[in-house]
Amino acid sequence: xxxxxxxxxxxxxxxxGAKDFLPLLGTDYIEFYVGxxxxxxxxxxxxxxxxxxxxxxxxxxxGDVVSYVLKQDKIRIVLTTPLNSQSNINDHIVKHGDGxxxxxxxxxxxTKSWExxxxxxxxxxxxxxxxxxxxxxxxxxxxxxxxxTVHVFVERKNYKGVFLPGFxxxxxxxxxxxxxxxxxxxMVGNVGWNEMNKWVKFYEDVMGFVNFLSFDxxxxxxxxxxxxxxxxxxxxxxxxxxxxxxxxxxxKSQIEEYLDFYEGPGAQHIAVATDxxxxxxxxxxxxxIEFLSIPPQEYYDAVPLRLEEHNHELKEDxxxxxxxxxxxxxxxxxxxxxxxxxxxxxxxxxFFEIIQRMGARGFGAGNFKALFxxxxxxxxxxxxx
Ligand code: FE2
Numbered sequence: 001x002x003x004x005x006x007x008x009x010x011x012x013x014x015x016x017g018a019k020d021f022l023p024l025l026g027t028d029y030i031e032f033y034v035g036x037x038x039x040x041x042x043x044x045x046x047x048x049x050x051x052x053x054x055x056x057x058x059x060x061x062x063g064d065v066v067s068y069v070l071k072q073d074k075i076r077i078v079l080t081t082p083l084n085s086q087s088n089i090n091d092h093i094v095k096h097g098d099g100x101x102x103x104x105x106x107x108x109x110x111t112k113s114w115e116x117x118x119x120x121x122x123x124x125x126x127x128x129x130x131x132x133x134x135x136x137x138x139x140x141x142x143x144x145x146x147x148x149t150v151h152v153f154v155e156r157k158n159y160k161g162v163f164l165p166g167f168x169x170x171x172x173x174x175x176x177x178x179x180x181x182x183x184x185x186x187m188v189g190n191v192g193w194n195e196m197n198k199w200v201k202f203y204e205d206v207m208g209f210v211n212f213l214s215f216d217x218x219x220x221x222x223x224x225x226x227x228x229x230x231x232x233x234x235x236x237x238x239x240x241x242x243x244x245x246x247x248x249x250x251x252k253s254q255i256e257e258y259l260d261f262y263e264g265p266g267a268q269h270i271a272v273a274t275d276x277x278x279x280x281x282x283x284x285x286x287x288x289i290e291f292l293s294i295p296p297q298e299y300y301d302a303v304p305l306r307l308e309e310h311n312h313e314l315k316e317d318x319x320x321x322x323x324x325x326x327x328x329x330x331x332x333x334x335x336x337x338x339x340x341x342x343x344x345x346x347x348x349x350x351f352f353e354i355i356q357r358m359g360a361r362g363f364g365a366g367n368f369k370a371l372f373x374x375x376x377x378x379x380x381x382x383x384x385x
Pocket of ligand 1 (some may be wrong): 186188269271277363
Protein backbone atom coordinates (compact mmCIF):
# COMPACT_ATOMS: atom_id res chain seq x y z
CA UNK A 1 0.00 0.00 0.00
CA UNK A 2 1.36 3.40 -0.91
CA UNK A 3 1.24 6.34 1.43
CA UNK A 4 -0.65 9.55 0.79
CA UNK A 5 2.06 12.06 0.09
CA UNK A 6 1.84 15.38 1.81
CA UNK A 7 1.13 17.85 -0.93
CA UNK A 8 2.71 21.27 -0.59
CA UNK A 9 0.41 23.77 -2.19
CA UNK A 10 2.77 26.64 -1.44
CA UNK A 11 -0.14 28.46 0.15
CA UNK A 12 1.98 29.86 2.96
CA UNK A 13 3.70 32.00 0.36
CA UNK A 14 0.43 33.19 -1.14
CA UNK A 15 -0.96 34.01 2.28
CA UNK A 16 2.30 35.55 3.50
CA GLY A 17 1.58 38.45 5.81
CA ALA A 18 -2.18 38.12 5.42
CA LYS A 19 -4.28 37.20 8.43
CA ASP A 20 -6.71 34.34 7.90
CA PHE A 21 -9.99 35.80 9.20
CA LEU A 22 -11.78 32.48 8.65
CA PRO A 23 -9.58 29.67 10.00
CA LEU A 24 -11.10 26.34 8.94
CA LEU A 25 -10.14 23.10 10.66
CA GLY A 26 -11.57 20.86 7.94
CA THR A 27 -14.80 19.63 6.37
CA ASP A 28 -17.22 18.78 9.17
CA TYR A 29 -19.96 17.02 7.20
CA ILE A 30 -21.81 17.07 3.90
CA GLU A 31 -25.58 16.97 4.09
CA PHE A 32 -27.70 15.71 1.21
CA TYR A 33 -31.41 16.35 0.89
CA VAL A 34 -32.81 13.15 -0.55
CA GLY A 35 -36.19 11.59 -1.34
CA UNK A 36 -35.65 8.50 0.80
CA UNK A 37 -32.85 8.71 3.36
CA UNK A 38 -33.31 5.14 4.56
CA UNK A 39 -32.64 3.71 1.11
CA UNK A 40 -29.89 6.21 0.32
CA UNK A 41 -28.15 5.19 3.56
CA UNK A 42 -28.29 1.56 2.46
CA UNK A 43 -26.64 2.52 -0.86
CA UNK A 44 -23.83 4.53 0.75
CA UNK A 45 -23.18 1.72 3.23
CA UNK A 46 -23.39 -1.16 0.76
CA UNK A 47 -21.72 0.41 -2.24
CA UNK A 48 -19.28 2.97 -0.79
CA UNK A 49 -18.56 1.27 2.54
CA UNK A 50 -19.74 4.08 4.82
CA UNK A 51 -20.40 3.06 8.42
CA UNK A 52 -23.55 3.59 10.49
CA UNK A 53 -22.79 6.53 12.79
CA UNK A 54 -25.69 8.63 14.08
CA UNK A 55 -29.43 8.98 13.57
CA UNK A 56 -32.37 11.20 14.31
CA UNK A 57 -35.97 10.50 13.44
CA UNK A 58 -39.29 9.63 15.00
CA UNK A 59 -37.62 7.27 17.50
CA UNK A 60 -35.42 10.07 18.84
CA UNK A 61 -38.18 12.68 18.99
CA UNK A 62 -37.60 14.31 15.60
CA GLY A 63 -41.10 14.52 14.15
CA ASP A 64 -40.38 16.48 10.96
CA VAL A 65 -37.19 15.11 9.49
CA VAL A 66 -35.13 11.97 9.55
CA SER A 67 -31.34 12.10 9.18
CA TYR A 68 -28.88 9.25 8.86
CA VAL A 69 -25.22 10.10 9.49
CA LEU A 70 -22.62 7.85 7.89
CA LYS A 71 -18.89 7.89 8.42
CA GLN A 72 -15.81 6.54 6.72
CA ASP A 73 -12.47 7.55 8.25
CA LYS A 74 -12.67 11.39 8.34
CA ILE A 75 -15.67 11.70 5.99
CA ARG A 76 -19.13 12.29 7.45
CA ILE A 77 -22.22 12.45 5.26
CA VAL A 78 -25.74 13.23 6.43
CA LEU A 79 -28.78 12.03 4.47
CA THR A 80 -31.95 13.95 5.29
CA THR A 81 -35.56 13.41 4.24
CA PRO A 82 -38.65 15.31 5.43
CA LEU A 83 -41.40 13.30 7.10
CA ASN A 84 -44.32 15.38 5.83
CA SER A 85 -45.31 17.68 2.99
CA GLN A 86 -44.98 20.85 5.09
CA SER A 87 -41.18 20.84 5.32
CA ASN A 88 -39.43 23.24 2.95
CA ILE A 89 -36.83 20.53 2.39
CA ASN A 90 -39.41 19.15 -0.05
CA ASP A 91 -39.00 22.24 -2.25
CA HIS A 92 -35.29 21.55 -2.53
CA ILE A 93 -35.89 17.93 -3.50
CA VAL A 94 -38.64 18.78 -6.00
CA LYS A 95 -36.44 21.36 -7.71
CA HIS A 96 -33.02 19.71 -7.61
CA GLY A 97 -33.63 16.02 -7.03
CA ASP A 98 -31.30 14.40 -4.51
CA GLY A 99 -28.36 16.72 -3.97
CA UNK A 100 -25.95 18.43 -1.62
CA UNK A 101 -27.52 21.14 0.53
CA UNK A 102 -24.87 21.73 3.21
CA UNK A 103 -21.08 21.77 2.96
CA UNK A 104 -20.32 22.12 6.67
CA UNK A 105 -16.98 23.48 7.79
CA UNK A 106 -15.39 22.73 11.14
CA UNK A 107 -14.37 25.90 12.97
CA UNK A 108 -13.18 26.97 16.38
CA UNK A 109 -15.67 29.85 16.61
CA UNK A 110 -18.93 29.64 14.67
CA THR A 111 -20.13 33.05 15.87
CA LYS A 112 -17.00 34.82 14.68
CA SER A 113 -17.10 32.87 11.37
CA TRP A 114 -20.63 34.12 10.75
CA GLU A 115 -19.76 37.70 11.72
CA UNK A 116 -16.61 37.78 9.56
CA UNK A 117 -18.39 36.41 6.49
CA UNK A 118 -21.72 38.25 6.72
CA UNK A 119 -19.92 41.55 7.38
CA UNK A 120 -18.07 40.92 4.11
CA UNK A 121 -21.28 40.44 2.16
CA UNK A 122 -22.36 36.82 2.71
CA UNK A 123 -26.10 36.19 2.84
CA UNK A 124 -27.00 34.61 6.18
CA UNK A 125 -28.55 31.14 6.17
CA UNK A 126 -28.48 30.57 9.94
CA UNK A 127 -27.59 33.01 12.69
CA UNK A 128 -25.25 31.61 15.35
CA UNK A 129 -27.33 29.02 17.19
CA UNK A 130 -26.41 26.99 20.27
CA UNK A 131 -27.82 23.48 20.59
CA UNK A 132 -27.37 21.55 23.83
CA UNK A 133 -27.90 18.09 25.24
CA UNK A 134 -26.38 16.03 28.05
CA UNK A 135 -23.12 15.72 26.08
CA UNK A 136 -22.47 19.46 25.85
CA UNK A 137 -23.17 22.12 23.29
CA UNK A 138 -22.55 22.84 19.62
CA UNK A 139 -22.72 26.27 18.03
CA UNK A 140 -23.65 26.42 14.36
CA UNK A 141 -24.13 29.29 11.91
CA UNK A 142 -24.44 29.39 8.15
CA UNK A 143 -24.18 31.38 4.95
CA UNK A 144 -25.37 30.86 1.39
CA UNK A 145 -22.96 30.06 -1.42
CA UNK A 146 -23.79 29.25 -5.10
CA UNK A 147 -27.39 28.33 -5.90
CA UNK A 148 -29.25 27.03 -2.85
CA THR A 149 -26.12 25.43 -1.42
CA VAL A 150 -24.97 26.62 2.01
CA HIS A 151 -21.92 26.54 4.23
CA VAL A 152 -22.63 25.77 7.86
CA PHE A 153 -19.89 26.58 10.39
CA VAL A 154 -19.73 23.98 13.16
CA GLU A 155 -18.10 24.72 16.52
CA ARG A 156 -17.96 21.48 18.48
CA LYS A 157 -15.14 22.02 20.99
CA ASN A 158 -17.58 21.82 23.92
CA TYR A 159 -19.35 18.69 22.68
CA LYS A 160 -18.68 15.05 23.55
CA GLY A 161 -21.72 13.46 21.89
CA VAL A 162 -21.66 11.29 18.78
CA PHE A 163 -22.58 13.96 16.20
CA LEU A 164 -24.84 16.88 17.13
CA PRO A 165 -27.44 17.44 19.84
CA GLY A 166 -30.62 15.64 18.82
CA PHE A 167 -28.77 12.72 17.27
CA UNK A 168 -28.23 9.32 18.82
CA UNK A 169 -25.61 6.74 18.03
CA UNK A 170 -26.85 4.58 15.17
CA UNK A 171 -26.35 0.91 15.94
CA UNK A 172 -27.00 -1.35 12.99
CA UNK A 173 -26.66 -5.07 12.38
CA UNK A 174 -25.73 -4.36 8.77
CA UNK A 175 -22.17 -3.10 8.57
CA UNK A 176 -20.43 -3.69 5.23
CA UNK A 177 -16.65 -3.17 5.22
CA UNK A 178 -15.17 0.25 4.41
CA UNK A 179 -13.63 0.66 0.94
CA UNK A 180 -10.64 2.77 2.00
CA UNK A 181 -12.10 6.27 1.55
CA UNK A 182 -10.17 8.60 3.87
CA UNK A 183 -11.10 12.28 3.60
CA UNK A 184 -12.51 14.88 1.25
CA UNK A 185 -9.80 16.10 -1.10
CA UNK A 186 -11.90 18.73 -2.84
CA MET A 187 -15.48 19.55 -3.68
CA VAL A 188 -16.51 21.12 -6.96
CA GLY A 189 -19.32 23.58 -7.63
CA ASN A 190 -20.95 24.21 -11.00
CA VAL A 191 -22.15 27.77 -11.53
CA GLY A 192 -23.98 29.46 -14.40
CA TRP A 193 -22.71 31.14 -17.57
CA ASN A 194 -20.23 33.95 -16.79
CA GLU A 195 -20.61 33.40 -13.06
CA MET A 196 -17.30 31.71 -12.25
CA ASN A 197 -15.47 34.94 -11.48
CA LYS A 198 -18.34 36.19 -9.36
CA TRP A 199 -18.00 33.10 -7.13
CA VAL A 200 -14.21 33.26 -7.19
CA LYS A 201 -14.58 36.78 -5.82
CA PHE A 202 -17.07 35.55 -3.22
CA TYR A 203 -14.60 32.96 -1.91
CA GLU A 204 -11.81 35.55 -1.97
CA ASP A 205 -13.64 38.48 -0.39
CA VAL A 206 -16.15 36.77 1.88
CA MET A 207 -14.20 33.68 2.98
CA GLY A 208 -10.58 34.75 2.51
CA PHE A 209 -9.75 31.98 0.04
CA VAL A 210 -7.19 32.30 -2.77
CA ASN A 211 -7.40 31.21 -6.39
CA PHE A 212 -4.33 29.01 -6.81
CA LEU A 213 -5.05 27.18 -10.07
CA SER A 214 -7.04 28.13 -13.17
CA PHE A 215 -7.99 26.27 -16.30
CA ASP A 216 -9.47 28.07 -19.26
CA UNK A 217 -11.66 26.69 -22.03
CA UNK A 218 -8.54 26.10 -24.19
CA UNK A 219 -7.23 23.61 -21.61
CA UNK A 220 -10.50 21.87 -20.78
CA UNK A 221 -12.03 21.26 -24.14
CA UNK A 222 -13.08 18.51 -26.52
CA UNK A 223 -14.20 18.78 -30.08
CA UNK A 224 -17.71 19.35 -28.82
CA UNK A 225 -17.71 21.11 -25.51
CA UNK A 226 -15.65 23.09 -23.06
CA UNK A 227 -15.59 24.35 -19.52
CA UNK A 228 -13.61 26.76 -17.39
CA UNK A 229 -12.49 26.11 -13.84
CA UNK A 230 -10.77 27.98 -11.02
CA UNK A 231 -9.60 26.27 -7.85
CA UNK A 232 -10.15 28.13 -4.58
CA UNK A 233 -8.37 27.17 -1.37
CA UNK A 234 -8.52 28.36 2.20
CA UNK A 235 -5.41 29.41 4.11
CA UNK A 236 -4.24 26.02 5.37
CA UNK A 237 -5.12 24.19 2.14
CA UNK A 238 -7.53 21.79 3.88
CA UNK A 239 -10.54 23.11 1.99
CA UNK A 240 -10.40 23.24 -1.80
CA UNK A 241 -13.35 24.28 -3.92
CA UNK A 242 -12.89 24.30 -7.69
CA UNK A 243 -15.61 26.36 -9.41
CA UNK A 244 -16.70 25.43 -12.95
CA UNK A 245 -18.70 27.35 -15.50
CA UNK A 246 -19.71 26.16 -18.96
CA UNK A 247 -17.97 27.52 -22.06
CA UNK A 248 -19.23 27.75 -25.63
CA UNK A 249 -18.69 24.61 -27.70
CA UNK A 250 -20.29 22.91 -30.66
CA UNK A 251 -22.56 20.93 -28.38
CA LYS A 252 -23.82 21.10 -24.84
CA SER A 253 -21.12 21.29 -22.17
CA GLN A 254 -21.35 18.78 -19.32
CA ILE A 255 -21.67 21.79 -17.00
CA GLU A 256 -24.66 23.07 -18.95
CA GLU A 257 -26.24 19.63 -18.73
CA TYR A 258 -25.78 19.69 -14.94
CA LEU A 259 -27.31 23.17 -14.65
CA ASP A 260 -30.31 22.06 -16.72
CA PHE A 261 -30.97 18.96 -14.64
CA TYR A 262 -30.12 20.41 -11.22
CA GLU A 263 -32.11 23.49 -12.23
CA GLY A 264 -29.38 25.80 -11.09
CA PRO A 265 -25.89 25.89 -9.62
CA GLY A 266 -24.85 23.23 -7.14
CA ALA A 267 -22.23 20.74 -6.02
CA GLN A 268 -20.99 18.76 -9.03
CA HIS A 269 -18.61 16.27 -7.51
CA ILE A 270 -17.07 15.22 -4.24
CA ALA A 271 -13.50 14.00 -4.53
CA VAL A 272 -12.53 11.54 -1.82
CA ALA A 273 -8.97 10.50 -1.12
CA THR A 274 -7.73 6.95 -0.71
CA ASP A 275 -4.18 5.75 -0.12
CA UNK A 276 -4.75 2.61 -2.18
CA UNK A 277 -6.87 3.40 -5.21
CA UNK A 278 -6.45 -0.04 -6.77
CA UNK A 279 -7.99 -1.79 -3.75
CA UNK A 280 -10.64 0.92 -3.28
CA UNK A 281 -11.80 0.92 -6.90
CA UNK A 282 -11.74 -2.88 -7.02
CA UNK A 283 -14.07 -2.99 -4.01
CA UNK A 284 -16.33 -0.23 -5.32
CA UNK A 285 -16.69 -1.96 -8.70
CA UNK A 286 -17.49 -5.26 -6.99
CA UNK A 287 -20.22 -3.53 -4.97
CA UNK A 288 -21.90 -2.05 -8.01
CA ILE A 289 -20.49 1.47 -8.28
CA GLU A 290 -20.47 2.46 -11.93
CA PHE A 291 -17.55 4.46 -13.29
CA LEU A 292 -17.11 6.41 -16.50
CA SER A 293 -15.89 4.23 -19.34
CA ILE A 294 -12.31 3.02 -19.46
CA PRO A 295 -10.10 5.14 -21.74
CA PRO A 296 -8.69 3.55 -24.91
CA GLN A 297 -5.35 1.71 -25.06
CA GLU A 298 -3.73 4.82 -26.57
CA TYR A 299 -4.34 6.64 -23.33
CA TYR A 300 -2.32 4.10 -21.36
CA ASP A 301 0.35 3.91 -24.07
CA ALA A 302 0.99 7.61 -23.51
CA VAL A 303 1.28 7.36 -19.71
CA PRO A 304 4.96 6.32 -19.35
CA LEU A 305 6.09 9.31 -21.43
CA ARG A 306 3.91 11.69 -19.41
CA LEU A 307 5.46 10.50 -16.18
CA GLU A 308 8.96 10.56 -17.68
CA GLU A 309 8.52 14.19 -18.71
CA HIS A 310 8.23 15.04 -15.03
CA ASN A 311 10.78 12.44 -13.86
CA HIS A 312 8.32 10.35 -11.90
CA GLU A 313 8.16 6.61 -11.71
CA LEU A 314 4.77 4.91 -11.55
CA LYS A 315 4.66 2.65 -8.48
CA GLU A 316 1.46 0.91 -9.52
CA ASP A 317 1.10 -1.73 -12.21
CA UNK A 318 -0.18 0.03 -15.32
CA UNK A 319 -2.09 -3.04 -16.51
CA UNK A 320 -4.05 -3.08 -13.24
CA UNK A 321 -4.79 0.63 -13.53
CA UNK A 322 -5.96 0.06 -17.10
CA UNK A 323 -8.16 -2.88 -16.14
CA UNK A 324 -9.87 -0.73 -13.49
CA UNK A 325 -10.07 2.36 -15.73
CA UNK A 326 -7.99 4.52 -13.37
CA UNK A 327 -6.54 7.71 -14.89
CA UNK A 328 -3.04 9.06 -14.29
CA UNK A 329 -1.93 12.70 -14.31
CA UNK A 330 1.46 14.19 -13.48
CA UNK A 331 2.99 17.53 -12.62
CA UNK A 332 6.39 18.66 -11.29
CA UNK A 333 5.68 17.53 -7.72
CA UNK A 334 4.40 14.06 -8.46
CA UNK A 335 1.53 12.20 -10.01
CA UNK A 336 -2.05 11.41 -9.13
CA UNK A 337 -4.45 8.57 -9.82
CA UNK A 338 -8.14 9.30 -10.22
CA UNK A 339 -11.42 7.90 -11.49
CA UNK A 340 -14.92 9.32 -11.78
CA UNK A 341 -18.20 7.59 -10.99
CA UNK A 342 -21.30 8.01 -13.07
CA UNK A 343 -23.92 10.27 -11.43
CA UNK A 344 -25.17 8.67 -8.19
CA UNK A 345 -28.80 9.67 -8.68
CA UNK A 346 -31.24 9.58 -11.59
CA UNK A 347 -30.64 13.12 -12.76
CA UNK A 348 -27.18 13.50 -14.36
CA UNK A 349 -25.94 15.73 -11.55
CA UNK A 350 -23.73 14.80 -8.57
CA PHE A 351 -20.95 12.25 -8.94
CA PHE A 352 -17.89 11.14 -6.97
CA GLU A 353 -14.20 11.17 -7.78
CA ILE A 354 -11.78 8.77 -6.12
CA ILE A 355 -8.29 10.23 -5.96
CA GLN A 356 -4.88 9.08 -4.75
CA ARG A 357 -2.22 11.78 -4.70
CA MET A 358 1.35 10.69 -5.16
CA GLY A 359 2.72 14.18 -4.62
CA ALA A 360 0.81 15.93 -7.40
CA ARG A 361 -1.29 18.90 -6.38
CA GLY A 362 -3.33 19.25 -9.57
CA PHE A 363 -6.85 18.14 -10.34
CA GLY A 364 -6.28 15.91 -13.33
CA ALA A 365 -6.56 18.58 -16.03
CA GLY A 366 -3.74 16.79 -17.81
CA ASN A 367 -6.06 13.86 -18.31
CA PHE A 368 -8.32 15.86 -20.56
CA LYS A 369 -5.45 16.82 -22.82
CA ALA A 370 -3.84 13.37 -22.86
CA LEU A 371 -7.14 11.72 -23.63
CA PHE A 372 -7.88 14.09 -26.50
CA UNK A 373 -4.38 13.84 -27.90
CA UNK A 374 -4.70 10.07 -27.90
CA UNK A 375 -7.96 10.31 -29.80
CA UNK A 376 -6.38 12.74 -32.26
CA UNK A 377 -3.51 10.32 -32.93
CA UNK A 378 -6.11 7.75 -33.93
CA UNK A 379 -7.86 10.32 -36.06
CA UNK A 380 -4.56 11.09 -37.75
CA UNK A 381 -4.13 7.40 -38.65
CA UNK A 382 -7.59 7.41 -40.11
CA UNK A 383 -6.95 10.66 -41.91
CA UNK A 384 -9.83 12.40 -40.15
CA UNK A 385 -7.93 14.91 -38.05
FE1 FE2 B 1 -12.13 16.73 -9.10
